[in-house]
Amino acid sequence: MITCINDALYPGTGQAVVRLLRRLGVDIEFPEGQTCCSQPMVNTGYLDEAVPLVRNFVEVFGGFDAVVTPSGSCVGCVRHQHSLVARRSGDALLAAAVADTSPKVYELSEFLLDVLGVVDVGAYYPHRVSYHPTCHSLRMLGVGDRPRRLLEAVRGLTLVDLPCAEECCGFGGTFAVKNADTSIAMGTDKVRHIRESGAEVVVAGDNSCLTHIGGLMSRQRAGVRAVHLAEILASTSERVGAP
Template sequence: MRIALFVTCLADTMFPQAATATVRLLERLGHEVVFPPDQTCCGQMHINTGYPSDAVPLVRRHVRVFDPYDVIVAPSGSCVGAVRHQHATVARRAGDASLTSRAESVAARTYELSELLVDVLGVTDVGAYFPHRVTYHPTCHSLRMLRVGDRPPTLLRAVRGLDLVELPAQEQCCGFGGTFAVKNAETSTAMLADKMRHVLSTGADVCTASDASCLLHIGGGLSRLRTGVRTVHLAEILASTEHEPAVRG
């Protein structure tokens, strides 16, 4: 299958390892991954902060760039959520019927990584090896907008060497929420403290999720406290093998 990679801004600038892991994983499974070089921000930040009109050019560009592809994947629940649940609405409110139709078409072909693997490719065991104790944080957009459900845990349970431990109160937000963490720093920090307490209670070596933004928030807190717990994107774990491990040492 030929699959277009929607890399997302945060992965491109701060978590490139999640993007390269997505490519490595899908190529290992026998698929061709292409990277449309003209892609930019999907506009989620603009929409969520109340500037939908500023997002219209970004939606138009996203549709133009990805419309030629039958399948699109992103290692981000929040960005896929924006494409699937916001793009067509933004175009409709702008009065652009053609863009609305095309945005709906692109949205129907866009998947978060675990959705693509389980629902489209029919794979639950990707041949990964990751000998660590891991807990999984279901990010808000993955949990509530995309409803990925048990797809990520199902994939993690099939990873050889991995000990998956359930995260207490896993449905609670980590406190990032994009600009929420900036505009409501004290509340965000309190929510992060709760999330870190639950992560540490599991005794896990690694906390994983499908959104780099949440991992950035949680990982920053865990690092500042010198807990020794690392955050690793789901794609990195699924791409990890004996010969090319995601976490060394």
């Protein structure tokens, strides 16, 4: 599952997931019928409008052993909010399909460590990197230190600590639109901490957060690049994903 933002703005992230999983021997399919997971609607209270998207999700992804996506926020929606939408709809068949499909949906680092049992994915990325744990992956999914463990196993990579790492970057989906000033202030704090870390690259598991952080860093001419975790893990040469 590539997710909307990756499909529209960061197709390279989805391609990186495919390269990485194929390198690890996983049989990959990309269902072209996939659409939005419904997160924007659910998070803004439009639960009834989310029903067709949830129905499409279970129809498109229901037959697979696992559904892997490079987004903790989208996985959080599927695993924790699809059931709410299905129950509200009153459609017992949809609720049953959600109950069967949702547990098979994994954030990338979860799938690598918990399903494949792999820590060293054979990546090479010779740069100083700081890791930003996104809110949904940290608090809703509880991915814990899985991304850090994967990064620590990347050859050539120096993982530096990010001050106040668990603080929100301020994106928060529609929060950034409805509360722009607060969002920018939070993001500015995050960028200051990233610069303090001395990292060349900041990495996270959600491109939505990286869009917010990367935009602020660009305006500040911080000289730090925002890169998705999948792209680093898929990298096997100095040129791929280099700042």
